[in-house]
Amino acid sequence: xxxFVPIAVVVAALALVPAFVDSNVVLNFLIVTLMVAxxxxxxxxxxxYGGQYSFGHAAFFGTGAYMTAILQVRCGVNAWIxxxxxxxxxxxxxxxxxxxAFRAGLRSSYFALVTLAFAEVLRILxxxxxxxxxxxxxxxNLDLRAVSFQFQSRAMFYFAILALVAISLAVTQLxxxxxxGAWLIAVRENEDAAQALGVDAFRVKLGAMIxxxxxxxxAGCFYAQYFLFIDAGIGxxxxxxxxxxxxxxxxxxGAAFGPLLGALMVKSLGETAKLITGDAPGLDLMIYGAVLxxxxxxxPRGLVGALADMRxxxxxxxxxxxxxxxxxxx
Amino acid sequence: xxxxxxxxxxxxxxxxxxLAVDAATLSAPAAxxxxxxxxxxxxxxxxxxxxxxxxxxxxxRVLFDGENVTGEPPHRLARRGVARTFQVVQPFARxxxxxxxxxxxxxxxxxxxAALAMAEQVGRDVGLGEMLDRPAHTMTIAGxxxxxxxxxxxxxxxLLLLDEVLAGLNPSEIRDVIPTIRALSTRGIxxxxxxxxxxxxxxxxxxxxxxxxxxxxxxGSPARVVADPAVVAAYxxxxxxxxxxxxxxx
Amino acid sequence: xxxxxxxxxxDDVLSPLILITAALNGxxxxxxxxxVALGLTLIYGVLHIINFAHGALLSAALFAxxxxxxxxxxxxxxxxxFLAPTFFALGYALQRFIVGPASRGDDxxxxxxxxxxxxxxxxxxxxxxxxxxxxVELAYGFKTIDFGxxxxxxxxxxxxxxxxxxxxxxxxxxRLTDTGKAIRAVAVEKLGAELAGIDVAHVxxxxxxxxxxxxxxxxxxxxxxxxxxPSAGNAFVLIAFTVVVLGGMGSVLGALIGGLLIGVxxxxxxxxxxxxxxxxxxxxxxxxxxLVRPRGLFGASA
Numbered sequence: 001x002x003x004f005v006p007i008a009v010v011v012a013a014l015a016l017v018p019a020f021v022d023s024n025v026v027l028n029f030l031i032v033t034l035m036v037a038x039x040x041x042x043x044x045x046x047x048x049y050g051g052q053y054s055f056g057h058a059a060f061f062g063t064g065a066y067m068t069a070i071l072q073v074r075c076g077v078n079a080w081i082x083x084x085x086x087x088x089x090x091x092x093x094x095x096x097x098x099x100x101a102f103r104a105g106l107r108s109s110y111f112a113l114v115t116l117a118f119a120e121v122l123r124i125l126x127x128x129x130x131x132x133x134x135x136x137x138x139x140x141n142l143d144l145r146a147v148s149f150q151f152q153s154r155a156m157f158y159f160a161i162l163a164l165v166a167i168s169l170a171v172t173q174l175x176x177x178x179x180x181g182a183w184l185i186a187v188r189e190n191e192d193a194a195q196a197l198g199v200d201a202f203r204v205k206l207g208a209m210i211x212x213x214x215x216x217x218x219a220g221c222f223y224a225q226y227f228l229f230i231d232a233g234i235g236x237x238x239x240x241x242x243x244x245x246x247x248x249x250x251x252x253x254g255a256a257f258g259p260l261l262g263a264l265m266v267k268s269l270g271e272t273a274k275l276i277t278g279d280a281p282g283l284d285l286m287i288y289g290a291v292l293x294x295x296x297x298x299x300p301r302g303l304v305g306a307l308a309d310m311r312x313x314x315x316x317x318x319x320x321x322x323x324x325x326x327x328x329x330x
Numbered sequence: 331x332x333x334x335x336x337x338x339x340x341x342x343x344x345x346x347x348x349l350a351v352d353a354a355t356l357s358a359p360a361a362x363x364x365x366x367x368x369x370x371x372x373x374x375x376x377x378x379x380x381x382x383x384x385x386x387x388x389x390x391r392v393l394f395d396g397e398n399v400t401g402e403p404p405h406r407l408a409r410r411g412v413a414r415t416f417q418v419v420q421p422f423a424r425x426x427x428x429x430x431x432x433x434x435x436x437x438x439x440x441x442x443x444a445a446l447a448m449a450e451q452v453g454r455d456v457g458l459g460e461m462l463d464r465p466a467h468t469m470t471i472a473g474x475x476x477x478x479x480x481x482x483x484x485x486x487x488x489l490l491l492l493d494e495v496l497a498g499l500n501p502s503e504i505r506d507v508i509p510t511i512r513a514l515s516t517r518g519i520x521x522x523x524x525x526x527x528x529x530x531x532x533x534x535x536x537x538x539x540x541x542x543x544x545x546x547x548x549x550g551s552p553a554r555v556v557a558d559p560a561v562v563a564a565y566x567x568x569x570x571x572x573x574x575x576x577x578x579x580x
Numbered sequence: 581x582x583x584x585x586x587x588x589x590x591d592d593v594l595s596p597l598i599l600i601t602a603a604l605n606g607x608x609x610x611x612x613x614x615x616v617a618l619g620l621t622l623i624y625g626v627l628h629i630i631n632f633a634h635g636a637l638l639s640a641a642l643f644a645x646x647x648x649x650x651x652x653x654x655x656x657x658x659x660x661x662f663l664a665p666t667f668f669a670l671g672y673a674l675q676r677f678i679v680g681p682a683s684r685g686d687d688x689x690x691x692x693x694x695x696x697x698x699x700x701x702x703x704x705x706x707x708x709x710x711x712x713x714x715x716v717e718l719a720y721g722f723k724t725i726d727f728g729x730x731x732x733x734x735x736x737x738x739x740x741x742x743x744x745x746x747x748x749x750x751x752x753x754x755r756l757t758d759t760g761k762a763i764r765a766v767a768v769e770k771l772g773a774e775l776a777g778i779d780v781a782h783v784x785x786x787x788x789x790x791x792x793x794x795x796x797x798x799x800x801x802x803x804x805x806x807x808x809x810p811s812a813g814n815a816f817v818l819i820a821f822t823v824v825v826l827g828g829m830g831s832v833l834g835a836l837i838g839g840l841l842i843g844v845x846x847x848x849x850x851x852x853x854x855x856x857x858x859x860x861x862x863x864x865x866x867x868x869x870x871l872v873r874p875r876g877l878f879g880a881s882a
Contacts, residue, residue: 053688055632055695104871108687109630113821114870120818121863128856179436179445186433189422196382196416197485198408198437242699249692282706282810289700296693297682 003173010257011166018155027154031226033267034161035219039240040247040259041168042215047245048253049172049181050208051188055112056119057216057244059097060090062126062235064217065224069138070131079149083221090217091210098209102202107191116241123236137231140224149225157226164222165260168215172256175211184208185254216244239285246288250295252304261303266291333396335360335520336381336412336489341390342544343376350376352544353390358489358537363511363521365535365552367528369565373544374524375417378491381522382414383407395488408437411488415478415495417524421466427453427477428462434484449484456480456510472503479510483519490514492523496530508534528570532556532578540565553578601730602847608736610843611743612798616816617823617835618747619794625830626767626787629683629690633674633698634820637792639705639813641667641799646808649716656716657738660800664793671792676785698814705810713809739801746797747836750790763787767830819846822866828879838877 021027039061047053068086071077077085101114126132144152151157175181183204186194191201220240224230234240243266251262269291270284277283299306334357343351351373358364366374379385381392383404391400394410402410413434422430431449439445453462456476461469466477475495482490492511496504504527511534514521525531531538531552538555540548542564548555555561556578562571616638623631641663648659674697683690724731754760765773766783774780806812823842827834842862850858869876 051688053691055691100871104874106870106874109691110870110874112632112691113630113825114867117818117863117866117870121860121867124856124860124863177442179440179442182429182433182436182442182445185425186422189424190420192384192404193416193420193422193481194433195404196384196408196414197434197481198405199433200403200405242695245692280707281711282703285699286703286707289696289698289703292696293678293682293693293700296689296696297678300684300686300689 003177004170007166007169007173007256010260011162011169014162015159018158024154027158029267029271031154031158031161033263034158034165034260035222035226036243036247036267037260037263038161038165038168038222039216039219039244040251040263041165041172042212042217042219043244044212044248044253044255044259045172045175045215046205046208046212048248048255048258049175049188050184050205050212052205052208053108053112053245054115054212054241055245056097056115056117056241057212058236058238058241059115059119059122060093060213060216061220061223061240061244062119062122062230062232063093064090064220065230065235066126066132066138066220067217068221069140069224069230072140073138074131078147079225080147083149083218083225086221086224087214087218090220091214093217094210094213095206098206098213102205102209119236119238119241123232126236127232133231135231137229137234140228142228150228161222161226164218168218169256169260171211171215176256180204180207188254242285242288246292248302250291250302252302255302255304258302258304265303334358335395336522337393338377338381339391339393341377341380341387341392343373343380343385344388350544351380351387351541354541354544354546356539356546356549358520358522360488360520361515361518362536363515363523363534365531365538366522366524366541367526367531367538367555367565368541368547372541374541375493377541378414378493378522378524381407382412382491408485408487411486412491413482413485413487413489414491415475415482415493417493417497419471419474419478421469421474421477423467424465426463426465427458427469427473427480430466430477431480431484434481437485452480452484456483457506471498472507475499476507476510483514487519489520489522492521492525494524494526496525496527504530528556528566528574529577532574597730599848599851601732602851603844604730604732605736606844606847607840608732608740608843609847610840611740612802612839613816613819613823613843614836614839615743615746615794615798615801616820617827617839618750618832619791619798620817620820621824621827621830621832621835622794623788623791624824626763627675627690627784629687629694630821631788631791632691632694633701634791634795635814635817636698636701636705637667637671637813638795638799638817639808639810640701641796642803642806642808642812643705643709644796645800645803646714646716649803655718656800656803657742660742660797663796663800667796668789668793670789672785672789674792675788676781679788680781680784702810702814709810711809711811713807713812715807716803718804733805735804742797742801746794747832750794751832759783759786818866819862822862822869824876825866825869825874826876828876831876831878834876834878 017030018027039057043054043057064086067089068082071082071085072079097115097118101111106114128134132138144150183194183199186199187201187204195201220235247259247262247266250266251260252258266288269287273283273287295302336358338354338356340353340355341351342349342353354377368374376385380387383402383406386401391398394412399407399410422433428449431453432445435445435448439448450462453459456479458476458480461473469477479495496507499507508530511521535552538549538552539546540555540561547564548558548561556566556571556574562568620631620634644663645656645659648654649656678697679690679693682693723734725734725737754764762778762783763786765778766780770780819842823838824835826842827838846858846862849861
């Protein structure tokens with residue numbers, strides 16, 4: 001129970017925001033930021049903790065979004081059930097893609113390539129098949145009632161996405177402290193050595209992929225409910241693949257709060273840039289690309305890593321050897 | 331005589347045109363120390379890889395604890411009780427010593443608290459008690475070798491394959507590690523060690539196999555093997571053989 | 581992908597001549613895929629990284645060729661002569677000062693850095709030039725050569741010949757010059773090459789530069805028959821990735837044969853099934869090859 005205190009504190013602090021903030025613009029910004037953070041939380045499980053870098057997480061985002069949209073619009077299914085199905089669909093997509101890729105023993109660059117390819121195939125398919133609305137996309141009917149997972153007030157949407165993020169944080173923390181998590185991290189550090197210690201690397205990676213896909217799919221489902229529109233470029237576009245990996249990398253891979261921190265930083269950066277130079281297409285992604293390069297160059301372990309390095313540096317400079325050792329235990 | 335814990339029967343490994351191991355047969359009894367020696371490139375590590383599941387034998391079979399385990403993947407063999415260390419140490423560099431050993435301990439202990447307790451115990455047994463919180467990449471080579479050993483021990487193996495665990499250690503470090511290895515057989519763990527440090531082989535091993543160019547060319551007690559002319563010709567050389575023999579006689 | 585004819589109605593007579601022409605067009609398109617793939621496979625063979633910025637660099641080269649034509653009136657084929665060295669220098673600088681130092685030899689970091697660069701370049705182009713598509717109008721753009729049994733576009737024939745010329749030059753460079761030998765040494769055994777006194781960072785940068793120069797030449801050959809916009813390069817390069825994976829990472833022969841093969845498959849596929857499905861077909865080949873035989877036709881075992 002003790003390990004969940006930091007999460008509870010952060011979530012509680014964030015939950016207080018609507019009490020002080022009235023502006024829809026700011027709330028919208030926070031909602032989108034939290035949604036991207038959620039997608040990043042998903043990526044972080046597979047990429048940060050598992051060390052398998054997927055360049056095609058859009059495959060799960062889009063699958064979640066499309067599944068819930070199609071079920072609501074074409075089959076009249078309730079939005080909440082649609083949400084659950086969207087998450088399940090994402091998990092299944094993760095199982096298929098992960099199963100194929102890991103069974104084939106794909107690692108590193110090849111894994112990144114194949115995930116990219118899968119996302120692209122889904123994007124093209126979604127842009128031509130009628131069930132996904134082909135080039136036009138799908139519009140979810142406006143129905144501002146809680147039972148349809150739509151809300152009059154933006155604050156409610158904010159709480160919804162915050163709840164999802166809180167759940168993903170708890171899941172991440174649980175994994176971190178579990179045997180599965182220890183095995184996953186071991187596979188990341190050295191797959192062969194892990195296998196020699198009894199870790200079934202395939203099952204561990206596949207499990208991580210499924211959880212990762214489910215969480216990112218949830219972000220996609222939320223997108224569909226909030227914006228009420230989805231098309232191939234939005235659901236399966238490279239923008240979300242990039243943002244899903246960017247937020248953990250910048251915030252700190254393999255750290256539970258990494259994606260949240262990263263999302264706040266990255267989105268703030270994007271908004272500031274837009275305020276200064278105007279909202280031209282390509283500006284935000286251009287900045288994200290530059291930030292990615294700079295972060296890898298100067299702070300490869302992201303913000304969390306940089307903070308840890310700074311703490312270590314300060315400890316070395318100012319603490320006695322005994323205090324240093326005590327600090328290292330903490 | 332009791333069934334050996336490990337029986338490797340006529341095992342070969344072919345990589346394309348190269349026959350790395352040629353019809354090798356060896357065995358290791360439970361709770362005893364066996365050595366595997368031979369010149370570099372003889373195929374010793376390849377043999378270890380086949381026993382631990384990292385390579386599939388082209389022919390032959392591997393029997394462990396009475397069961398045919400030929401070709402099973404490494405993690406399955408680890409669960410059966412076969413643990414190995416690597417010739418080039420493979421620590422989980424960014425994790426602490428404790429967290430490294432924890433991964434091994436988790437094999438038999440699902441709960442984190444129990445696994446942590448096990449990890450700390452094994453760490454202390456192996457002499458790493460003071461360094462449990464250090465990141466693995468800050469350890470010296472001797473420390474990393476102990477860590478490698480600790481990790482493998484934490485899986486509570488019945489058979490431990492040590493691949494040149496003494497390589498890179500200075501004489502005093504070697505002297506410090508030998509009792510730890512000897513203690514393994516007291517704990518009931520069978521050990522097969524690939525080793526070039528002949529003094530260690532002579533003082534630790536009860537049975538020795540000699541591998542040269544992929545083939546077992548001799549086996550027997552350390553004294554007998556060291557006197558074997560084929561072994562002297564293929565590996566030891568006369569000068570070294572004499573030195574080892576006289577050192578061991580005292 | 582390129583200006584393919586729309587799929588024929590099924591009751592049209594499919595004379596073998598039409599199929600042969602489609603196949604020949606495929607070969608010529610394929611030669612350009614091969615050139616782009618050549619750059620990619622060279623970079624992979626030497627640096628052992630997949631350059632995710634390859635597509636964005638191709639877009640940048642297309643824009644460069646376009647601007648040179650628009651502002652200076654220079655024919656793209658001529659522009660290749662000075663765009664190639666310019667892009668060589670660009671590639672050299674990128675690897676030497678950005679990718680190399682940022683990645684510190686870690687595979688995963690290299691992936692991310694090239695991805696970041698690619699996103700940066702592509703969106704910088706988007707920001708600067710917007711998404712509208714431009715094309716180049718050339719005097720001989722629609723001229724064809726009469727080969728007796730069929731007509732083939734002049735520009736395509738030129739690019740086919742040019743690709744082979746470039747490949748020959750590269751092959752000679754790698755075999756006969758000291759730099760080429762150094763590159764091959766580093767590709768095979770980096771540590772040994774370093775110990776032998778070869779400046780590995782310099783060689784890496786040269787390899788990256790050559791790969792980028794190939795892109796520049798390909799852009800110049802491509803532009804008479806293709807369009808220019810910020811995402812054009814990426815669309816093209818995903819096919820180049822397929823070629824490299826099919827032909828085998830690091831294999832020059834594989835890039836050539838794979839490129840020609842994919843070009844023909846795409847042409848005939850698009851002919852029968854329409855463009856979008858043709859694209860999916862290529863991706864599916866990509867995925868299947870990755871899953872079943874990642875080292876491709878001629879690549880070394882992973």
